[in-house]
Amino acid sequence: MQYRQEDSIKIAIADLGIGMFVTAIEQSKRINLANAGRVSSELGIKKLQDSGVKYVWVDQKLSAKECIIKPVEEPHNIMVEAGVLTTIPKISRSFRSREVQHKRAKKLIAEAKGLAQKLLNQTFEGKVLEVDEIESWADDMIESVFIDSDALQCVSALRKKDSYLLEHSVNVACLLVTFGKHLGLSKDVLKQLAIGGIIHDIGKIKVDDDVLQKPARLTPEEFEHMKLHQVYAKRIILGVKGLSDVSRDVCLMHHEKLDGKGYPLGLSGDQIPLHGRMSCVVDIYDALTSERVYKKGMSSAEAFKILLSLTPFHLDADLVYKFINCIGIYPVGSIVELSDGRVGIVWTSNTSQSLKPIVKCFYSRKYKRYVEVSMVDLKHSTLKIEKAVSPVSLEVDPKPFYD
Known part of the structure; x- marks a missing residue:
């Protein structure tokens, strides 16, 4: 042999x-x-x-x-080309820091999912929601975003289709905080955005499971029933103690449209405040990139095209461009294919050169096999990103390499 x-x-x-x-x-x-x-x-x-x-x-x-x-993940195996070997110690330190933040982010996301599940259970049982516990989590999440938002994005990008409602709520909260930080909003507003994000779909607990989990396009009647989740949400959050106006707006405005054709109130133009417009952009983006029972998740690049197509009538064009700039053409946590055929996870963003992030490579499409895990810094490499890859179109399961 x-x-x-x-x-x-x-x-x-x-x-x-x-x-x-x-x-x-x-x-x-x-x-x-x-x-x-x-x-x-x-x-x-x-x-x-x-x-x-x-x-x-x-x-x-x-x-x-x-x-x-x-494959064994070896943090020291950083590919640096063009003779700039002096950058290796700096990247190694950065990688070790990322490892620490990655573990913290993973714990934070797990706590958030547990919290979101608890909120859903309390709502289902008709109990009054308390904001205090959500605020404590929001404080931790905001601190994580300010220390290393890439780590949080990378962990939140890992999805399971059978827990969509929980993950979507947590992802929307994380993305809203990251976006809000990019826009220069205060920490207090970021906390309110996080709280609004994690409860924004709370009304879906009252939607019929047959409609919520239907593995096909909804009929007009079913869609009208689905839209009622916003009506249910309004009733639910009326009894939430200490909920701010910003959090309330995020929950109730993420389906409104600038042309007034959204729901539940049909608000238009300046009737939708900044945080309401932000939630519209973020909610659609995460829904497009998520895998659902009735559809496959698309790549971030494909999602950006759809977001842009929804401007200026449905979405705020200026905010869409700022959102794309915030998370990058190739967001942290997304999967890309390099010019040598290797596939990897965008691990660290590069704010000065958004098309040249650090990529954690683990598979070769050219040779159709796993390769030794390595961190490729495209800023110091002759390689480039050929295209974004949707996780469902990849021949292998990328989940183990998010750890």
Whole structure:
């Protein structure tokens, strides 16, 4: 059986499984095996572990088809071209900082989903919502955005279609705060935006599940029923203690349109305040890029085109352009394909050069296999982004590489 060492992928010994084709091992350094072959038993794996092997290299093509191979993520492996090796320590420090913020953001998002679920449960049970707990979470989230908004965006970009309502509420809250910070709004207003975002779809708890989860386009009658979630929301938030006008407007205005053809009140033009217009943009963007039971999520680039097509009659054109500028043509957390065929997650934005972010590469479309995880800084590379990639169109599951 023929294999090439360059086709091998480095994985942790803990991820080694039966059926994988091992070509090399590492205790303190890599040793290529003369007797390379497939792992046939758990005993073989245990022997490697007992002998102190920390990593192994496996050939994906020669491994059993059912094997799930998870490449080792090596933070130090930063690709820097054009001879600018002096930038490596700086990027490494930045990467370590991102790791810390990424873990914090992950905890924050998990807390937010738990909070959103609690709010939905309380609403379903007819209990009065309290703002205090949401405010505490909002304070933490705003601090995270000011420290490293990229980390929060990257975590919030990871979605599961079976928990759409929770994730959409949390994502809208995060995006509103990020957008508000970009516009220079005060921290107090950012907190109110976060609270409004996390409760903005609270009325959907009263919508019939058959309509809410329908895996097809709604009929005109079903759509009219869906629109009632705003009526329900108004009733629900009337009893919320301490809710600000900004939070209330975000909740009740995210379906209004500048031409007056939105709902529930048919507001138009200047009747819709800044935070109401912001919520319209953010709500549509997140809905377009989310995977639902009835549709696949689209790439950010495709979503931007639709947002622009909705100006100036439905959406505020100036705010749409500012929103695109805020999160970038290739937002943190989105998936892109590079000019060498590798695919990766936009990991860190570059405010001075939005088309040259740092990309966490993990797969090659050219060779149709996983590659060693590496951070590619496009600002110091001859590579460029060829196109944005919708997660559902990718041949492999990108979720493990968001960690």
